[in-house]
Amino acid sequence: MRNDPRVEAVVPDTVGSYSTFGALAYEEPLNKRFLYGDITTRFVDQIPFAAADHTVLDIGCGTGFVFDHTATRFAALGIRGIGVEPAPGMLDIARAKYQGNPRYTFAAGSFENLPVPDASVDRIVSTLALHWVKSVPVAAVEMRRVLRPQGAADLLMIARDDGARFKRAVVAAQRRHLSFAQIMATAGLVQRLTPKEVVAAFAPFAGGFTVEVRQFDEVVFGTFEQHMAWWLARSSPVIAAVADRAGFMADLRTELSRLGTETGIPFDTSYLWITVRSIGR
Numbered sequence: 669m670r671n672d673p674r675v676e677a678v679v680p681d682t683v684g685s686y687s688t689f690g691a692l693a694y695e696e697p698l699n700k701r702f703l704y705g706d707i708t709t710r711f712v713d714q715i716p717f718a719a720a721d722h723t724v725l726d727i728g729c730g731t732g733f734v735f736d737h738t739a740t741r742f743a744a745l746g747i748r749g750i751g752v753e754p755a756p757g758m759l760d761i762a763r764a765k766y767q768g769n770p771r772y773t774f775a776a777g778s779f780e781n782l783p784v785p786d787a788s789v790d791r792i793v794s795t796l797a798l799h800w801v802k803s804v805p806v807a808a809v810e811m812r813r814v815l816r817p818q819g820a821a822d823l824l825m826i827a828r829d830d831g832a833r834f835k836r837a838v839v840a841a842q843r844r845h846l847s848f849a850q851i852m853a854t855a856g857l858v859q860r861l862t863p864k865e866v867v868a869a870f871a872p873f874a875g876g877f878t879v880e881v882r883q884f885d886e887v888v889f890g891t892f893e894q895h896m897a898w899w900l901a902r903s904s905p906v907i908a909a910v911a912d913r914a915g916f917m918a919d920l921r922t923e924l925s926r927l928g929t930e931t932g933i934p935f936d937t938s939y940l941w942i943t944v945r946s947i948g949r
């Protein structure tokens with residue numbers, strides 16, 4: 669569907685919308701602490717960084733969330749960080765934060781086109797970026813190319829059923845602002861894979877590495893404002909084509925309030941932890 673030029677014409681540009689709208693909202697403290705901010709922090713905390721990880725590559729690094737959170741560990745272990753990010757607006761913020769710090773470098777690039785040499789990276793990390801690629805198998809080939817034979821990778825991505833009820837409310841609000849083709853196109857932007865499909869996509873690692881994919885599901889309740897703080901930052905491509913943003917937000921508030929309980933509006937998170945380990949390490 670994505671190669672059909674009639675559909676391409678209405679597909680919002682994921683990277684472009686992250687660069688402008690998403691980048692502005694991303695550094696908001698509520699985005700960093702609530703729901704996917706909290707899940708990302710918990711994920712990063714369990715990554716077993718070690719002194720053997722001389723070079724860590726963060727793919728889809730955004731504004732530098734992972735490096736912000738691991739700075740003390742990286743300094744203690746002597747780790748060098750490389751952040752790769754396709755959205756210039758996100759990359760600029762990351763670069764500005766780490767300007768003058770020789771431990772970190774940032775480069776424009778993507779899962780499909782990593783600007784690093786073959787077998788040059790000890791550990792790959794990525795948080796909530798892999799589901800935005802057009803093809804996970806293509807991304808896996810590129811990750812395998814840059815990872816050293818003794819390397820490791822830790823990736824967090826959303827799973828197939830992430831935010832199922834929330835998504836239905838978003839679509840109900842979208843119906844008043846976008847055409848059917850536009851809604852279908854935004855839905856098609858995000859990869860929604862099962863653990864089994866991810867393991868199959870990571871076939872290039874077969875032989876030298878083990879690949880483990882674990883799925884986690886948890887319901888997180890919040891107010892409309894709490895949900896919007898993270899959702900607008902992280903899902904900006906989904907509403908990139910909406911002209912009347914204020915009208916859309918009012919309609920979304922109405923739709924989401926229908927889901928409300930005494931504890932708040934629920935979001936059914938569903939995400940995957942992907943762990944790649946060298947058999948020889």
Ligand SMILES: C[S@@+](CC[C@H](N)C(=O)[O-])C[C@H]1O[C@@H](n2cnc3c(N)ncnc32)[C@H](O)[C@@H]1O
Nearest residue numbers: 686728729730733755778779795796797800801
């Ligand atoms: C939800 S943000 C996550 C950013 C950061 N990793 C974090 O956890 O804060 C998703 C990021 O993926 C990036 N992205 C989109 N398509 C990508 C691709 N094909 N390759 C790498 N990154 C991509 C976006 O530009 C955006 O910065």
